[in-house]
Amino acid sequence: MTSSVRAGLLDIVHGHDSHVVVPLQGSGSFSVEAALSTLVPRDGHVLVLDNGAYCKRAARIVSLMGRRCSLLDFGEATVVDPLALAQRLDQDASISHVVLIHCETSAGILNPLQAVADVCEQRGRGLIVDAMSSFGAMEIDARKTRFDALVAASGKCLEGVPGMGFVFIRKAVLHACEGRSQSLVLDLYDQHQYMEKTTQWRFTPPTHVVVALHEAMTQYVEQGGQGARLARYTDNYCTLIAGMTQLGFKPFLDPAIQAPIIVTFHAPEHPAYDFKTFYAAVRARGFLLYPGKLTQLETFRVGCIGAIDAHDMGQAVHAIALSLADMGISPGPGNGPA
Numbered sequence: 308m309t310s311s312v313r314a315g316l317l318d319i320v321h322g323h324d325s326h327v328v329v330p331l332q333g334s335g336s337f338s339v340e341a342a343l344s345t346l347v348p349r350d351g352h353v354l355v356l357d358n359g360a361y362c363k364r365a366a367r368i369v370s371l372m373g374r375r376c377s378l379l380d381f382g383e384a385t386v387v388d389p390l391a392l393a394q395r396l397d398q399d400a401s402i403s404h405v406v407l408i409h410c411e412t413s414a415g416i417l418n419p420l421q422a423v424a425d426v427c428e429q430r431g432r433g434l435i436v437d438a439m440s441s442f443g444a445m446e447i448d449a450r451k452t453r454f455d456a457l458v459a460a461s462g463k464c465l466e467g468v469p470g471m472g473f474v475f476i477r478k479a480v481l482h483a484c485e486g487r488s489q490s491l492v493l494d495l496y497d498q499h500q501y502m503e504k505t506t507q508w509r510f511t512p513p514t515h516v517v518v519a520l521h522e523a524m525t526q527y528v529e530q531g532g533q534g535a536r537l538a539r540y541t542d543n544y545c546t547l548i549a550g551m552t553q554l555g556f557k558p559f560l561d562p563a564i565q566a567p568i569i570v571t572f573h574a575p576e577h578p579a580y581d582f583k584t585f586y587a588a589v590r591a592r593g594f595l596l597y598p599g600k601l602t603q604l605e606t607f608r609v610g611c612i613g614a615i616d617a618h619d620m621g622q623a624v625h626a627i628a629l630s631l632a633d634m635g636i637s638p639g640p641g642n643g644p645a
């Protein structure tokens with residue numbers, strides 16, 4: 308089952324020729340940490356393209372592992388700029404690896420993966436991509452887009468249960484990764500060698516998670532693969548935006564840079580609004596919101612992914628409308644920033 312899952316994952320990115328895929332026990336962040344510690348040499352220098360909380364988490368991991376880390380800051384509402392990256396790389400030859408978060412789940416931004424990959428390839432730097440919340444829904448093609456490592460997990464757009472991650476590693480850089488990791492359990496080179504040799508996981512496997520992911524990937528293919536998944540999430544996203552706009556809510560991001568994965572809304576500027584009360588009222592109707600993850604503004608988030616369709620999303624918007632009414636807030640233009 309593990310071999311079949313691994314082959315299916317390589318199918319999704321068209322990566323059989325160029326990459327291997329290494330599964331790892333744990334939540335998605337375990338695989339991010341594993342990718343960074345396996346790929347980046349001890350004297351490497353990582354540049355994190357920063358536009359949100361997951362970027363800052365990646366930077367923290369790099370620093371904790373004792374590798375040199377720099378940030379290129381784009382704020383929380385702007386996509387990563389490939390030209391600014393190119394300039395920075397041209398100024399600083401010591402940068403060995405660039406980290407990009409494909410969909411920055413804190414605000415919901417979709418970053419320009421292809422353009423960033425091109426800049427890194429032209430300048431001979433490694434690219435490590437956290438594609439946790441985009442993998443399976445947004446197109447990623449290893450034949451067109453060069454990355455040294457790309458990280459995702461079982462539980463987001465593949466709609467498996469959470470509990471394991473996986474990292475695509477470019478075959479051309481795999482050999483050099485031997486001995487780089489300062490962690491035993493997070494060493495993906497070792498994990499890969501062991502799995503190739505024995506077909507087994509190096510340590511106790513997350514058995515039920517593997518079985519669930521195998522089934523989830525069978526359904527993924529039956530339902531039409533990446534294109535169909537993106538179409539369903541886009542439908543969810545459009546239903547959400549239409550319904551919330553009618554209630555007076557304003558999305559935080561420019562729609563041009565918004566991924567149909569998770570949407571950040573401004574909190575209503577009404578004196579009766581309180582996130583905890585709002586959350587509890589929506590939850591009582593069977594739907595869970597995400598708190599906002601921005602540093603300055605009061606916001607909340609709604610996820611568009613998972614085994615839900617536009618009908619479910621319509622129901623969620625209805626639950627939000629009823630919850631606003633509970634709080635004495637009437638729908639309309641007042642429910643966003645002036």
Ligand SMILES: *Cc1c(COP(=O)(O)O)cnc(C)c1O
Binds near residue numbers: 337361410411437
């Ligand atoms: C969900 C997510 C992760 C991983 O989170 P875990 O809670 O460790 O599974 C990492 N990066 C991004 C961009 C994510 O959306």
